[in-house]
Amino acid sequence: MSTAANRPVGPDHVWSVDEHLEDILSTVRPLDPIELQLPDAQGCALVDDVMVPVSLPPFDNSSMDGYAVRVADVTGASEEYPAVLDVVGDVAAGDAAPVQVGPGQAARIMTGAPLPPGAEAVVPVEWTDAGLGGGPASGMRARAQAPEGAEGQVRIFRPAETGAHVRPSGSDVRAGDRALAAGTVLGPSQIALLAAIGRGTVRVRPRPRVVVMSTGSELVQPGEPLAHGQIFDSNSFALTAAARDAGAIAYRVGAVADDADVLRSTIEDQLVRADLLVTTGGVSVGAYDVVKEALTEVGEEEGGGVDFRKLAMQPGKPQGFGAVGPDHTPLLALPGNPVSSYVSFELFVRPAIRALMGLPEVHRPRTRATLTVDGPLRSPEGRRQFLRGNYEDGEVTPVGGSGSHLIAALAHANALIVLPEDVTEAEPGTEVEVVLLG
Amino acid sequence: MSTAANRPVGPDHVWSVDEHLEDILSTVRPLDPIELQLPDAQGCALVDDVMVPVSLPPFDNSSMDGYAVRVADVTGASEEYPAVLDVVGDVAAGDAAPVQVGPGQAARIMTGAPLPPGAEAVVPVEWTDAGLGGGPASGMRARAQAPEGAEGQVRIFRPAETGAHVRPSGSDVRAGDRALAAGTVLGPSQIALLAAIGRGTVRVRPRPRVVVMSTGSELVQPGEPLAHGQIFDSNSFALTAAARDAGAIAYRVGAVADDADVLRSTIEDQLVRADLLVTTGGVSVGAYDVVKEALTEVGEEEGGGVDFRKLAMQPGKPQGFGAVGPDHTPLLALPGNPVSSYVSFELFVRPAIRALMGLPEVHRPRTRATLTVDGPLRSPEGRRQFLRGNYEDGEVTPVGGSGSHLIAALAHANALIVLPEDVTEAEPGTEVEVVLLG
Numbered sequence: 001m002s003t004a005a006n007r008p009v010g011p012d013h014v015w016s017v018d019e020h021l022e023d024i025l026s027t028v029r030p031l032d033p034i035e036l037q038l039p040d041a042q043g044c045a046l047v048d049d050v051m052v053p054v055s056l057p058p059f060d061n062s063s064m065d066g067y068a069v070r071v072a073d074v075t076g077a078s079e080e081y082p083a084v085l086d087v088v089g090d091v092a093a094g095d096a097a098p099v100q101v102g103p104g105q106a107a108r109i110m111t112g113a114p115l116p117p118g119a120e121a122v123v124p125v126e127w128t129d130a131g132l133g134g135g136p137a138s139g140m141r142a143r144a145q146a147p148e149g150a151e152g153q154v155r156i157f158r159p160a161e162t163g164a165h166v167r168p169s170g171s172d173v174r175a176g177d178r179a180l181a182a183g184t185v186l187g188p189s190q191i192a193l194l195a196a197i198g199r200g201t202v203r204v205r206p207r208p209r210v211v212v213m214s215t216g217s218e219l220v221q222p223g224e225p226l227a228h229g230q231i232f233d234s235n236s237f238a239l240t241a242a243a244r245d246a247g248a249i250a251y252r253v254g255a256v257a258d259d260a261d262v263l264r265s266t267i268e269d270q271l272v273r274a275d276l277l278v279t280t281g282g283v284s285v286g287a288y289d290v291v292k293e294a295l296t297e298v299g300e301e302e303g304g305g306v307d308f309r310k311l312a313m314q315p316g317k318p319q320g321f322g323a324v325g326p327d328h329t330p331l332l333a334l335p336g337n338p339v340s341s342y343v344s345f346e347l348f349v350r351p352a353i354r355a356l357m358g359l360p361e362v363h364r365p366r367t368r369a370t371l372t373v374d375g376p377l378r379s380p381e382g383r384r385q386f387l388r389g390n391y392e393d394g395e396v397t398p399v400g401g402s403g404s405h406l407i408a409a410l411a412h413a414n415a416l417i418v419l420p421e422d423v424t425e426a427e428p429g430t431e432v433e434v435v436l437l438g
Numbered sequence: 439m440s441t442a443a444n445r446p447v448g449p450d451h452v453w454s455v456d457e458h459l460e461d462i463l464s465t466v467r468p469l470d471p472i473e474l475q476l477p478d479a480q481g482c483a484l485v486d487d488v489m490v491p492v493s494l495p496p497f498d499n500s501s502m503d504g505y506a507v508r509v510a511d512v513t514g515a516s517e518e519y520p521a522v523l524d525v526v527g528d529v530a531a532g533d534a535a536p537v538q539v540g541p542g543q544a545a546r547i548m549t550g551a552p553l554p555p556g557a558e559a560v561v562p563v564e565w566t567d568a569g570l571g572g573g574p575a576s577g578m579r580a581r582a583q584a585p586e587g588a589e590g591q592v593r594i595f596r597p598a599e600t601g602a603h604v605r606p607s608g609s610d611v612r613a614g615d616r617a618l619a620a621g622t623v624l625g626p627s628q629i630a631l632l633a634a635i636g637r638g639t640v641r642v643r644p645r646p647r648v649v650v651m652s653t654g655s656e657l658v659q660p661g662e663p664l665a666h667g668q669i670f671d672s673n674s675f676a677l678t679a680a681a682r683d684a685g686a687i688a689y690r691v692g693a694v695a696d697d698a699d700v701l702r703s704t705i706e707d708q709l710v711r712a713d714l715l716v717t718t719g720g721v722s723v724g725a726y727d728v729v730k731e732a733l734t735e736v737g738e739e740e741g742g743g744v745d746f747r748k749l750a751m752q753p754g755k756p757q758g759f760g761a762v763g764p765d766h767t768p769l770l771a772l773p774g775n776p777v778s779s780y781v782s783f784e785l786f787v788r789p790a791i792r793a794l795m796g797l798p799e800v801h802r803p804r805t806r807a808t809l810t811v812d813g814p815l816r817s818p819e820g821r822r823q824f825l826r827g828n829y830e831d832g833e834v835t836p837v838g839g840s841g842s843h844l845i846a847a848l849a850h851a852n853a854l855i856v857l858p859e860d861v862t863e864a865e866p867g868t869e870v871e872v873v874l875l876g
């Protein structure tokens with residue numbers, strides 16, 4: 001972490017959204033890599049290229065249930081003039097020492113089983129009598145019920161070319177190939193490939209542990225009784241869920257009263273389980289803005305410190321960013337209005353979490369959309385406005401007003417409408433930028 | 439669960455993809471609702487409409503840090519001719535018994551604090567001298583450091599209309615409104631709203647517990663040594679990850695040997711923690727297809743039973759679906775080739791999981807894309823083919839061939855290209871349907 005003091009701007013500087021984001025992303029470093037069991041690495045990014053140790057498939061194997069044969073033995077075979085071969089046994093998947101197929105012989109073979117020595121091709125069971133002496137068979141009888149199926153004779157009704165219904169060794173990937181590149185995010189099919197090449201563990205950046213605490217003496221836990229002047233704490237619930245959504249292991253501390261000492265000691269207590277701290281509230285110009293009060297001078301002597309600043313943005317004007325504690329744990333102090341804190345999370349905390357994970361894409365996807373609205377939207381000059389909207393099929397409609405307390409509208413939105421600093425009015429039909437909240 | 443015997447088709451019927459899916463979705467019922475703590479309900483769907491018990495905000499409150507005033511006292515106020523008012527105290531957020539504001543008086547007020555009796559508007563601190571006797575202030579000094587800020591006089595530099603910088607009670611949502619409709623999926627902003635209206639718990643359908651087991655005597659746990667004829671188990675890892683991705687609580691059993699008795703007893707053991715069972719392998723026409731062998735006659739006497747069938751699809755032709763155990767737990771038996779099992783999961787198991795959760799949208803999103811490829815793609819007549827592809831900006835490019843053992847290609851794809859039953863060749867530049875794997 002760099003220090004607040006290092007930042008090349010004065011205390012009265014009004015930060016643009018991009019400057020603040022750049023400050024965060026240039027400061028937050030990816031977490032140290034860790035070797036994780038494959039299932040625990042889901043959603044994480046590979047730290048190194050992963051190379052293929054053994055070709056896939058590791059051996060020539062059958063792609064069908066059928067009979068492994070020599071090509072010369074089935075040349076010209078037809079239903080009228082079948083090739084009749086002696087069945088020398090079964091080759092099931094997993095058989096270590098398969099039978100040998102000599103001239104005039106066939107081995108009954110299962111999908112995935114190694115092509116036995118001597119055999120050159122596989123004839124699917126449907127093109128044989130399956131040893132039953134009739135016409136084309138629909139399948140084999142279960143070995144457990146009919147062990148005699150691995151013996152006797154089989155009639156083959158079609159010829160086969162060399163390699164027919166055989167998957168050659170290395171036809172999927174070859175030893176020495178790069179299976180996956182560093183930075184790849186591990187979803188189900190990447191995990192499939194890693195397992196298939198024998199990787200039981202893999203080196204990734206872990207999910208960051210994110211501690212979320214809201215501040216405010218007016219906050220009551222949902223489900224508890226509400227006295228006059230109190231409101232329910234929603235920020236700590238919303239941001240914990242959002243942190244989890246972003247990929248983090250999220251811990252909700254809940255509401256801390258407006259007392260600088262209590263806040264400082266709560267933060268100190270939480271440091272042990274935090275790769276990133278997020279607070280809400282207490283960052284503005286009021287006399288009870290204790291996050292600002294508690295953190296402004298904390299840790300500067302150790303190269304840390306939290307910088308409180310004004311952003312040219314609506315909602316979300318007051319923001320804090322810096323480091324606390326002996327490990328210089330990054331801390332983002334968000335404003336307390338529910339919409340302000342949520343929008344700030346999406347714009348600043350989510351990218352920070354994903355940067356900690358070393359993910360290649362830290363931002364929400366954006367698109368352009370036609371603004372569908374009755375009258376023009378107003379936006380303050382010199383501030384980037386983020387309005388809640390509903391995006392569908394290239395159109396976006398504002399939901400609710402610009403008030404930063406409008407949680408209901410937020411809950412019915414799926415996008416943020418971005419009105420840039422130089423826009424004061426957006427007419428219906430204008431093309432606007434949209435952040436998709438997914 | 440209906441029984442396999444109830445299905446209105448004979449054993450030789452070749453099922454279309456849509457018929458098989460319809461059979462699954464008409465059989466799998468949403469799980470019974472459960473009351474969960476709000477954070478545990480993330481990603482789940484509401485069972486009931488949730489109504490607003492108390493309006494939001496619950497009381498008129500300040501949207502700014504500033505001074506609560508009477509309108510008549512600040513009429514015509516300017517920097518040159520400020521209104522000078524007596525400060526009668528602080529109103530902080532959470533204060534239960536705020537001060538009274540009489541004529542000629544003001545209360546210092548914080549964002550979110552209740553508008554005190556007598557006051558009609560709030561003047562932001564930046565439009566006052568903050569009681570310091572100078573020009574416009576940039577903020578208040580912290581109460582802890584300067585308690586005298588709550589006393590003395592303040593000079594107000596601007597007039598205010600009734601209700602200025604006041605958020606009226608109920609301006610977000612009103613008591614009796616519907617906060618969220620039944621079926622709403624709970625993401626961070628829906629959780630924000632539920633917390634804000636005081637809901638500590640909520641009735642949702644729980645995440646289903648999905649047990650994944652692969653079958654095959656050739657399968658070895660990744661990280662273990664590999665003997666000739668063996669391969670690493672990748673399906674159980676891939677499908678557990680995919681089940682988790684779909685919203686389930688997923689349990690990986692790992693590889694079960696090709697022994698019908700072992701498989702039957704493993705399934706019986708697992709039933710206690712399964713809302714849905716998924717197996718891979720052993721469903722085709724071979725002599726060692728033990729899933730088919732073990733489950734074909736299980737449970738029919740109790741109204742259960744698993745039906746094994748051929749689908750008009752590539753990959754993924756052999757499939758099993760039915761119910762096992764005393765609770766008729768649904769079971770999907772997928773083919774064993776890695777690509778077949780993964781594609782089958784996406785098409786059939788994912789929708790089943792999401793149907794168990796009662797989610798409104800059970801399918802992956804689909805779109806249409808222009809096929810970018812050197813030569814024409816071939817597809818077998820009468821079967822719906824799902825090829826791996828890379829989708830970007832309205833174009834899709836096939837990745838790897840159609841072989842159902844090609845895991846590496848699968849790991850580099852982000853979409854499935856759908857070639858319908860009546861298509862045998864798709865030329866470059868054709869518009870094709872694409873399933874986005876997200």
